[in-house]
Amino acid sequence: MKRLVLSMVLVASSASAQRPLEETSEFWREVRAPGQQRARTLTEHALGLIRKAREEMNRPSPRPYVRAAFLEGAIQRLELARRHAPRDPEVLFYLARAVAEFERPNEDGPPERRDADAVALYHELRALDADFLTETVGFELGVLHSRTGDFEDAAREYRHALAHTFDVESVSVTHANLAEVRMMAGALEEAVHHYERAIDVAEHNPVADQTRSLALAHWGRAVALDRLGEHRAALESARRAMSIYGGAMSVLRSQGVFFDPPSEIHYYEALGWMAKAERDDEDARGESLENARSSWQQYLALSPDDDPWRSLAEQHAREVAAAIRE
Numbered sequence: 001m002k003r004l005v006l007s008m009v010l011v012a013s014s015a016s017a018q019r020p021l022e023e024t025s026e027f028w029r030e031v032r033a034p035g036q037q038r039a040r041t042l043t044e045h046a047l048g049l050i051r052k053a054r055e056e057m058n059r060p061s062p063r064p065y066v067r068a069a070f071l072e073g074a075i076q077r078l079e080l081a082r083r084h085a086p087r088d089p090e091v092l093f094y095l096a097r098a099v100a101e102f103e104r105p106n107e108d109g110p111p112e113r114r115d116a117d118a119v120a121l122y123h124e125l126r127a128l129d130a131d132f133l134t135e136t137v138g139f140e141l142g143v144l145h146s147r148t149g150d151f152e153d154a155a156r157e158y159r160h161a162l163a164h165t166f167d168v169e170s171v172s173v174t175h176a177n178l179a180e181v182r183m184m185a186g187a188l189e190e191a192v193h194h195y196e197r198a199i200d201v202a203e204h205n206p207v208a209d210q211t212r213s214l215a216l217a218h219w220g221r222a223v224a225l226d227r228l229g230e231h232r233a234a235l236e237s238a239r240r241a242m243s244i245y246g247g248a249m250s251v252l253r254s255q256g257v258f259f260d261p262p263s264e265i266h267y268y269e270a271l272g273w274m275a276k277a278e279r280d281d282e283d284a285r286g287e288s289l290e291n292a293r294s295s296w297q298q299y300l301a302l303s304p305d306d307d308p309w310r311s312l313a314e315q316h317a318r319e320v321a322a323a324i325r326e
Contacts, residue, residue, distance in 0.1 A: 035084030042081035049074035068104040089129040096121035135165040172201040172213040195221035238275040263302035270295035
């Protein structure tokens with residue numbers, strides 16, 4: 001379970017921020033690097049299109065083809081900006097980010113994405129300026145590698161982000177994402193450790209509202225504990241996650257949260273329904289158990305035969321079926 005956290009703030013490289021004013025003015029920039037002003041204008045236009053693409057995602061009825069068109073327009077402008085200013089890390093950063101966000105529906109299969117292109121662009125950015133937003137680049141490469149199933153590469157990038165971040169607000173999310181990819185790689189004890197670090201940071205961070213991060217970390221911890229064989233502790237963690245949102249699981253399907261493989265969300269929700277059933281009154285308990293059974297069935301239907309936790313899911317499905325009969 002990962003969160004894709006993207007900002008819309010234009011940033012300046014640390015190197016240029018330390019130069020004297022006369023060296024950083026638009027006039028002197030244009031003298032030193034002809035085309036810089038044109039690149040800046042194109043980048044601002046592109047960012048406007050990216051904002052519209054994100055607004056499209058928040059509509060009650062999103063239009064995926066319209067969103068794809070906005071992002072295509074942004075990418076075209078950023079590619080042109082890069083030709084005008086090939087040494088500007090800011091332009092390359094926003095180009096990589098726009099390519100990473102691109103998605104076009106495909107009626108015959110999964111949506112068309114450009115994850116490999118985005119990874120290549122971020123590595124080009126590192127080659128150009130290794131210090132430019134290094135923690136953000138590490139985080140976003142972690143997200144991209146997670147999405148493509150490259151969990152070892154994702155873990156390396158999340159560790160890189162943690163080693164370079166000075167932003168307390170992002171630490172909880174990064175620990176949770178690192179925990180997720182370690183769980184998918186089978187390192188369950190390490191996954192629990194990072195989920196608990198994410199929980200600790202979210203609970204004791206006065207800087208910003210960490211409610212969402214806290215709930216997601218508890219959910220991840222619940223699944224990792226269950227797969228470690230600590231079912232009782234897993235249900236308690238799931239109950240804690242739900243209590244943060246008034247007993248609901250809606251955060252699991254909120255914007256910016258995705259599951260890879262897609263079957264994973266049903267494992268999370270199945271544990272949630274099992275945890276809820278234990279505290280429900282008699283009438284509500286039957287409905288929660290039926291929902292738990294449905295979630296386990298969906299997980300088993302979607303997960304591959306070589307899923308390392310398939311037998312555990314089958315065991316839980318039998319437990320729920322027995323509880324329904326009783």
